[in-house]
Amino acid sequence: MSDEKQGVTRRDFGKAAAAVSFAAWTARPARAEVNTETLKIGLVGCGGRGTGALIDHLRGNDNVVLVGMADVFQDRIDGAKARFGKVPEIASKLAIEEDRCFVGFDAYRKLLATDIDIMIHATTPYIRPVHVAAAVEAGKHIFTEKPSATDPKGIRLFIEAAKKAEKKGLTLVAGTQRRHEKSYVETIKQILDGKIGEILSARAYWCGTLPFAYDRKEGMSDLEYRLRNWYSYCWVCGDNIVEQHVHNLDIINWVMGGPPAKVMASGGRAWKPRTEKYGDIYDHFSCDYEYPNGVHLLSMSRHWNNSHNNVSEAVVGTKGQSSCRDMAKDDRNPYEQEHIDLTASIRGTGPYLNEGVRVAQSTMTAIMGRMSAYTGKQYTYDEALNEDLALVPAELDFTKAYPVGPIPVPGT
Ligand SMILES: NC(=O)c1ccc[n+]([C@@H]2O[C@H](COP(=O)([O-])OP(=O)(O)OC[C@H]3O[C@@H](n4cnc5c(N)ncnc54)[C@H](O)[C@@H]3O)[C@@H](O)[C@H]2O)c1
Numbered sequence: 001m002s003d004e005k006q007g008v009t010r011r012d013f014g015k016a017a018a019a020v021s022f023a024a025w026t027a028r029p030a031r032a033e034v035n036t037e038t039l040k041i042g043l044v045g046c047g048g049r050g051t052g053a054l055i056d057h058l059r060g061n062d063n064v065v066l067v068g069m070a071d072v073f074q075d076r077i078d079g080a081k082a083r084f085g086k087v088p089e090i091a092s093k094l095a096i097e098e099d100r101c102f103v104g105f106d107a108y109r110k111l112l113a114t115d116i117d118i119m120i121h122a123t124t125p126y127i128r129p130v131h132v133a134a135a136v137e138a139g140k141h142i143f144t145e146k147p148s149a150t151d152p153k154g155i156r157l158f159i160e161a162a163k164k165a166e167k168k169g170l171t172l173v174a175g176t177q178r179r180h181e182k183s184y185v186e187t188i189k190q191i192l193d194g195k196i197g198e199i200l201s202a203r204a205y206w207c208g209t210l211p212f213a214y215d216r217k218e219g220m221s222d223l224e225y226r227l228r229n230w231y232s233y234c235w236v237c238g239d240n241i242v243e244q245h246v247h248n249l250d251i252i253n254w255v256m257g258g259p260p261a262k263v264m265a266s267g268g269r270a271w272k273p274r275t276e277k278y279g280d281i282y283d284h285f286s287c288d289y290e291y292p293n294g295v296h297l298l299s300m301s302r303h304w305n306n307s308h309n310n311v312s313e314a315v316v317g318t319k320g321q322s323s324c325r326d327m328a329k330d331d332r333n334p335y336e337q338e339h340i341d342l343t344a345s346i347r348g349t350g351p352y353l354n355e356g357v358r359v360a361q362s363t364m365t366a367i368m369g370r371m372s373a374y375t376g377k378q379y380t381y382d383e384a385l386n387e388d389l390a391l392v393p394a395e396l397d398f399t400k401a402y403p404v405g406p407i408p409v410p411g412t
Contacts (some may be wrong), residue, residue, distance in 0.1 A: 005398055035347045039064045042100070042140075043115035044131060045123030046071040046080035049063050052335070053122050053175070054080070057143070060336035061343045065093050068100025068114055070107035071123075072077045072227060077101055105234055105396050112138040118346070121145065122175070124230045125238055126392045129154040132356075133161040136170060141346050143339065145175035146358075147246045147363040150238035153390035155364045162356020171345040171352065173357035176250045177334040180341055186328035195327070197318030199255065202297040203276040204248035205310045206240070210303040213277050222402040226277075232279025234405065235391035239281040241267075241373075242366040245301035249369075250362035252289075252297050259361040260289035260297065260368075264382045267373030269407055271304065280405040287369040299369065352406040376410030 039061075043054050046069050054066060056169075066084075071077050084094055102110040105369065108131050119135045121128065121144040121214075129149045135142050135286065148158040165172045178184045213231045230236040237243045253259050265287035272278040284302035291297070313324045344350025368384035393402065 010257060036063070036269045037304075039117045039119055039343060039346065040067045040115060041118050042068045042070065042111045042114065043080070044070045044111060044119055044121045044143075047122065047124075047174070050122035051080040051083050051338070053143065053145070053216070055084070055087055055090060055122060056333075056335045057339040057342075058093040059087075060339045064118075064343065065095045066207050067095050067097055068102075068111050068116060069096065070102045070111040070381075072105060072107065073102065073224075074103045074358045077103065077317065083205065109134060112140060117141060118143065118342070121253055121305045123229065124236055125221075125243065126150050126154075126236045129157040129161065132172075133157055136161045136165045136168065136172075139170065140169060141171040141342070143173045143175070143342050146250075146359055147238055147242045147366065148174070148360040149363060150235055150242060150367070151391040152364070152367065152385055154368065154392065155385060157287050157359050158286060158363075159357055161346065162354060162360060163181045165356060168353045169352075170354075171342060171355040172354045173338055173342040173345070174355040175338070176355070176359055177245060177338050178247060178251055179254070179355065180338040181325070181330060181334035182332060182337075183325035184254075185328045186253065187322060187325050188251075190327050191317070191322055193257055196315070196316075196320040196322050199295055199315050199317050201295060201316045202252045202255065203312075203314045204252050204297060204299045204412040205247070205312055206245040206248055206301045207308065207310045208244070208303065209307075209309065210283075215277060221398045223396060223398050223400065226402050229277065230279060230280075232277065234279070234281050235393065237281070238363075239285075239368050239370050240283070240303050240369065241287075241299075241301040242363060243287045245285070245299065245369075246363050246366045248311070248313050249297075249365045250359070252299075252315070252367060253358075253362050255315055255324065256291045256293075256295065257364045258412075259381050262378060263287050263289045263365075263368050263372045263384075264378045265372035266410075267370075269276065274407065276404050277351045280407050282373065282408075285373050287372065289365070289369070301366075301369075374408035374410065 043050055067075050100114055112134055118141045121131055125147050132144055149155045211231055216225045226233050226236055267282040267285035269283050272283050287299040289297040315322055345353040364385055368379045372379050373382050
């Protein structure tokens with residue numbers, strides 16, 4: 001059915017979507033006027049990005065202090081502290097108390113039981129919905145990294161938590177920093193205002209190299225190895241389309257005003273050895289997404305070494321095309337800016353932000369592409385979201401076995 005027959009032009013679709021997101025941006029739940037108190041931060045997931053996000057937060061804001069930390073591994077907490085100690089400009093904002101540093105799978109709960117105001121959350125993706133839901137229950141504001149989950153069950157939990165956060169007036173910012181990057185913000189505003197006409201098609205690529213794969217150290221349990229070598233196992237990372245390509249899919253969803261209606265995808269494993277170190281994930285995906293108004297998005301996500309790399313987005317309209325970031329220049333660090341916007345929302349000095357549903361939809365866009373490639377089936381968004389698919393083991397126990405799953409073969 002053509003768009004016109006449905007009474008909606010492509011342009012109307014984009015405008016309506018823009019209006020919805022503007023309303024969400026400005027509709028502020030009831031809460032205290034302006035909060036000038038010192039905000040206490042708890043960091044959950046103290047690896048590379050957790051440490052980096054915390055430094056971004058402290059650099060970007062005044063009147064904020066890090067008071068506590070949580071991780072499954074003690075060495076990650078120790079490593080984060082050592083890194084903080086090497087950044088002189090954040091020294092006055094470190095007030096880490098030893099009795100607020102927790103280790104283990106319940107460490108997040110213990111930290112949430114303290115009087116922290118904000119949880120900065122940067123664990124590996126598998127556990128994010130559980131931690132975010134608990135933080136909302138505990139009444140904490142949240143910065144949480146992408147992707148939101150690795151399976152539909154996790155996405156549903158994350159969306160429920162994000163909606164509850166809004167009802168409670170809690171701020172939730174997600175680590176899709178392009179949404180805070182001036183070049184994207186101002187270009188996409190112009191695209192939504194019709195600068196390149198009606199959108200006809202889109203492209204999104206994360207064609208890069210393999211970020212890491214570690215050898216198993218002697219004596220390491222299955223679970224410890226899954227968590228440390230996490231970018232090889234689907235239940236932990238979601239596969240490369242979910243883990244990294246979510247950034248690019250999120251940009252196109254932003255332009256299109258929401259997630260695609262359906263997807264048909266292919267993928268596979270071209271070079272990775274079939275060993276435990278390289279796990280059960282694919283090394284390439286190609287997806288054809290279709291949005292509700294009939295616009296198609298060509299997406300590619302891959303981890304190939306010694307190949308042509310391309311991490312970018314583009315949209316083609318009736319009056320021109322855009323890289324989604326070519327109509328303005330960047331003059332600020334988006335990784336810091338997202339934390340400045342987070343505290344402005346909490347304090348009431350900037351617009352209220354709850355990016356939870358939106359980042360979950362973009363993560364689900366990636367998950368449905370993966371589901372289509374793994375099975376060879378076409379999926380609608382709703383079918384994929386509601387599928388009874390839960391990858392994360394119900395029990396996490398270092399003494400138990402966690403065998404690597406089979407590499408998916410479509411049609412079987
Ligand atoms: N926005 C960006 O540009 C960007 C950049 C890098 C990473 N990230 C995201 O940040 C997340 C973390 O990536 P990373 O590179 O820091 O990985 P990492 O392995 O360095 O850190 C992850 C940390 O989470 C901890 N963890 C795992 N399970 C936990 C649990 N149940 N409770 C508490 N802690 C737990 C790990 O022990 C580890 O310290 C990923 O989701 C990744 O996509 C985002």
